[in-house]
Amino acid sequence: MATLKLDGLKKSFGDTKVIHGIDIDIAEGEFIVIVGPSGCGKSTLLRMVAGLETVTSGEIQINGVRVNDLEPMDRNIAMVFQNYALYPHMNVFDNMAYGLKIAKTPKPEIAERVQTAAKLLQLEDFLQRRPRELSGGQRQRVAMGRAIVRRPAVFLFDEPLSNLDAKLRVQMRLEIRELQRSLGVTALYVTHDQVEAMTLADRMIVMNDGVADQIGAPLDVYKNPATTFVAGFIGSPATNFFGTDEVTVNRNKALMSAFSDAERAVLEKPATMIGVRPEHLQVCEPHDAYLTLSVNYSEALGAETLIHGKLPMGTAITIRQNGHLPLPEGGQELGAVWSENSVMVFDQNGKRV
Amino acid sequence: MPRANESGMVRKRGVGYWLTHLGLIIGVLFIFFPIWLAFVASTVSQQEIVRPPMPLWPGDQFIENYTAALFSGVNVPVAKMLLNSLIMALGIALGKIVISLLSAFAIVYFNFPGRRFFFWMIFLTLMLPVEVRIVPTFQVIANFGMLNSYSGLIFPLIASATATFLFRQYFMTVPDELAEAARVDGARPMQFFWHILLPMSRTNIAALFVILFIYGWNQYLWPLLITTDPEMNTIVMGIRQMFPSGDDVADWPVIMATSILAMIPPIIVVISMQKLFIRGLVDSEK
Numbered sequence: 001m002a003t004l005k006l007d008g009l010k011k012s013f014g015d016t017k018v019i020h021g022i023d024i025d026i027a028e029g030e031f032i033v034i035v036g037p038s039g040c041g042k043s044t045l046l047r048m049v050a051g052l053e054t055v056t057s058g059e060i061q062i063n064g065v066r067v068n069d070l071e072p073m074d075r076n077i078a079m080v081f082q083n084y085a086l087y088p089h090m091n092v093f094d095n096m097a098y099g100l101k102i103a104k105t106p107k108p109e110i111a112e113r114v115q116t117a118a119k120l121l122q123l124e125d126f127l128q129r130r131p132r133e134l135s136g137g138q139r140q141r142v143a144m145g146r147a148i149v150r151r152p153a154v155f156l157f158d159e160p161l162s163n164l165d166a167k168l169r170v171q172m173r174l175e176i177r178e179l180q181r182s183l184g185v186t187a188l189y190v191t192h193d194q195v196e197a198m199t200l201a202d203r204m205i206v207m208n209d210g211v212a213d214q215i216g217a218p219l220d221v222y223k224n225p226a227t228t229f230v231a232g233f234i235g236s237p238a239t240n241f242f243g244t245d246e247v248t249v250n251r252n253k254a255l256m257s258a259f260s261d262a263e264r265a266v267l268e269k270p271a272t273m274i275g276v277r278p279e280h281l282q283v284c285e286p287h288d289a290y291l292t293l294s295v296n297y298s299e300a301l302g303a304e305t306l307i308h309g310k311l312p313m314g315t316a317i318t319i320r321q322n323g324h325l326p327l328p329e330g331g332q333e334l335g336a337v338w339s340e341n342s343v344m345v346f347d348q349n350g351k352r353v
Numbered sequence: 354m355p356r357a358n359e360s361g362m363v364r365k366r367g368v369g370y371w372l373t374h375l376g377l378i379i380g381v382l383f384i385f386f387p388i389w390l391a392f393v394a395s396t397v398s399q400q401e402i403v404r405p406p407m408p409l410w411p412g413d414q415f416i417e418n419y420t421a422a423l424f425s426g427v428n429v430p431v432a433k434m435l436l437n438s439l440i441m442a443l444g445i446a447l448g449k450i451v452i453s454l455l456s457a458f459a460i461v462y463f464n465f466p467g468r469r470f471f472f473w474m475i476f477l478t479l480m481l482p483v484e485v486r487i488v489p490t491f492q493v494i495a496n497f498g499m500l501n502s503y504s505g506l507i508f509p510l511i512a513s514a515t516a517t518f519l520f521r522q523y524f525m526t527v528p529d530e531l532a533e534a535a536r537v538d539g540a541r542p543m544q545f546f547w548h549i550l551l552p553m554s555r556t557n558i559a560a561l562f563v564i565l566f567i568y569g570w571n572q573y574l575w576p577l578l579i580t581t582d583p584e585m586n587t588i589v590m591g592i593r594q595m596f597p598s599g600d601d602v603a604d605w606p607v608i609m610a611t612s613i614l615a616m617i618p619p620i621i622v623v624i625s626m627q628k629l630f631i632r633g634l635v636d637s638e639k
Binding site for chain 1 (some may be wrong): 533
């Protein structure tokens with residue numbers, strides 16, 4: 001159990017800058033999820049904390065101690081890898097015990113710790129099996145068991161669920177969360193899946209191209225995204241973005257009533273973007289509408305319906321509405337309004353106003 | 354692993370099935386025939402061999418001929434030559450494996466300056482057959498005073514570019530995460546090598562051992578050059594030494610018995626390691 005502090009952390013490979021400076025203070029027992037698209041540097045960041053990548057500049061502190069130059073094993077961390085990285089020739093027991101054996105832990109203690117972890121992870125019946133005789137979910141548990149038995153200060157997860165099927169992923173997600181809570185260990189978890197990020201995180205770091213666009217609690221990030229990138233990445237289907245010129249019908253009314261003074265000032269400038277989440281748009285009568293769209297097609301998912309359409313200037317737009325509402329057909333013209341306080345304005349740099 | 358006879362190919366019965374087998378049996382007989390002749394020749398007396406037609410069925414001199422070969426031979430007892438060959442073949446095979454494993458480990462897992470250069474240097478030597486460098490090698494060994502010694506037989510052949518290359522290729526298929534996981538677990542590089550890489554490579558090692566053992570066993574030119582003392586003869590070249598020069602009569606039954614004896618150790622190695630050997634060639638066990 002420990003605190004973790006990243007201070008101005010940067011990484012370059014040769015001339016290529018991969019991470020442009022990350023600062024975060026992580027409290028004891030906090031579950032932090034680093035989320036972002038492929039290539040945004042989130043795995044690199046995790047591997048730097050693990051000690052598998054060197055730090056170009058900045059500082060990593062675990063429990064207030066600078067660990068930049070320490071070997072992974074001396075950092076008191078444990079890592080769960082995406083493809084589990086189990087030793088294929090060792091059985092489950094040996095896989096979990098390997099780190100302890102290297103550390104010359106006494107045999108009875110190894111056995112006891114592995115048994116405890118196995119019990120926790122429901123692996124007791126599989127201790128003598130080889131990894132290839134296990135299912136994906138079981139391998140995943142062994143990988144976590146290997147991390148648990150070392151009783152690390154910080155847990156590091158590198159997309160641990162991406163090799164599992166959808167159903168198992170949901171189940172393991174809950175298990176990881178429960179486990180982390182019950183052990184009270186600080187955890188750093190990398191994923192590209194925003195659902196994992198939303199459900200697991202105490203706080204999340206949304207990364208974009210080596211920059212932490214936003215750090216915050218999942219719901220805060222959802223409600224108040226700091227940039228167009230965050231607004232587009234968090235939430236599914238993605239937030240709709242359109243220029244002011246798309247707001248055709250009742251333009252004045254819409255602009256007057258929906259935006260704050262600061263926002264209105266920005267809206268006059270070119271390249272300003274308006275963002276509205278699909279779930280905050282409702283179909284309405286044409287004369288009340290802020291937006292007019294022509295429907296391309298609708299996806300009925302049962303509980304909800306996704307209406308995909310085009311605004312007059314050609315911007316694609318998605319509306320998410322309750323499944324019991326009538327299904328619009330392709331080619332139909334619809335009016336739409338956004339609910340109060342749900343509209344977001346971004347300046348020409350993509351920053352929220 | 355599903356066996357072949359459960360899945361397609363050999364399953365269908367009928368004329369084709371029997372024809373296939375007939376073809377295979379003829380092929381086997383064809384290949385086996387010379388060995389059979391050698392075996393027959395090793396069980397009859399000298400007179401029976403030289404008198405045409407050659408006998409096709411074993412005679413009654415089996416024990417006499419093999420005893421003669423093993424314990425007195427022509428120049429030196431075959432048992433001694435077998436021992437020499439065994440030491441040389443084991444030395445070459447094990448030495449090659451140890452050295453290649455370590456050099457492949459260094460090339461794949463350590464980032465030292467000139468890594469690629471060294472790899473390509475090793476790889477280049479693949480293209481040089483032993484014969485090309487045999488004169489300088491002989492000079493070196495002679496200067497070290499290693500003529501007529503086991504070290505002289507083994508050391509010049511102990512480095513293997515092929516095996517280094519194979520192990521390098523295998524190590525490169527081992528996921529990086531495994532090395533990283535070991536590092537997080539606190540394993541030092543050599544601990545990673547011993548505890549993880551080596552056990553994972555065991556089928557490859559077995560396959561290579563078989564190939565290299567036979568390679569070492571069949572060495573002919575090199576032992577011929579550096580062993581002048583019959584006590585140091587290896588069996589493969591020893592057979593050649595048994596042929597008399599001039600007008601002496603070749604002791605065919607003993608020579609044939611020696612040939613048969615020379616085949617046995619490689620056969621034992623192949624058969625006893627067959628399972629591992631095939632697994633080493635077929636699956637990579639990840």
